[in-house]
Amino acid sequence: MTERLVTVPNALTGLRLLLAPVFLWLYVTGDTRRALVVFAVAAATDLLDGLAARLLDQRSRVGAMLDPIADKLLSGCALLALAAQGRLPYWLPVLDLTRDAAQFAGAVYLRRHHQTVPVAPTRIGKYSTFALAVTVLLALSEDFGAPAETLGPWIAAAGLSAGLCLAVSWVQYFVYFLRSARGQWAEG
Numbered sequence: 800m801t802e803r804l805v806t807v808p809n810a811l812t813g814l815r816l817l818l819a820p821v822f823l824w825l826y827v828t829g830d831t832r833r834a835l836v837v838f839a840v841a842a843a844t845d846l847l848d849g850l851a852a853r854l855l856d857q858r859s860r861v862g863a864m865l866d867p868i869a870d871k872l873l874s875g876c877a878l879l880a881l882a883a884q885g886r887l888p889y890w891l892p893v894l895d896l897t898r899d900a901a902q903f904a905g906a907v908y909l910r911r912h913h914q915t916v917p918v919a920p921t922r923i924g925k926y927s928t929f930a931l932a933v934t935v936l937l938a939l940s941e942d943f944g945a946p947a948e949t950l951g952p953w954i955a956a957a958g959l960s961a962g963l964c965l966a967v968s969w970v971q972y973f974v975y976f977l978r979s980a981r982g983q984w985a986e987g
Contacts, residue, residue: 815845
C-alpha cells in the first residue's frame with residue numbers, strides 16, 4: 800500500500816468529491832440533463848479509481864478513506880434531491896444516510912476504544928453503491944423523454960435492490976461492530 804497522496808486513483812476520487820456538489824447544484828437549478836451527465840461521470844470514477852488502484856498498484860490509506868466518503872456524498876446528494884422532488888421514495892435516502900451515520904458512529908466508538916476500524920467496504924456494500932447509482936441514473940433519465948410508465952418499474956426494481964443491499968450491509972457492519980466491541984468489552 801502506497802503512502803503517496805497524489806495518485807491516479809486518488810485524483811479520480813477527488814474528482815468525484817468535487818462533482819457531487821456540482822451535480823446537486825445543476826439538479827436543484829433545473830438543469831437535469833447536465834446533472835445526469837455529471838452524475839454518470841462521477842459514478843464512473845468510482846469504478847475507475849478501484850481499477851486504477853489495482854492495475855497501477857497505487858492503493859493508499861488516503862484513497863481507502865476518501866473513496867467511501869466520496870461515494871456517500873454523491874449518493875446522499877442524489878438520493879435526497881430526487882426524493883425531495885418526489886422522484887424516489889424518502890425511505891431510500893433515509894436508509895442510506897442512517898446506515899452511513901451508524902457506520903461513522905461505530906467507527907468513532909471503536910477508534911476511541913483503540914479497536915480496529917475497517918476501511919474496506921464489504922461486497923454487499925459495493926453492490927448497494929452500484930444499485931444506488933443505477934437507481935439514480937434511471938430516475939434522472941426520465942428527463943430525456945422516456946415515458947414514466949416504462950421507466951417506473953425499472954426504477955422501482957433498482958431502488959428495491961439498492962434498499963435490500965443497504966439493509967444487508969447495515970446488518971454486516973453492525974455484526975462487525977459487535978465483534979470488535981465485544982473484544983473491547985471482554986478486556987474492560
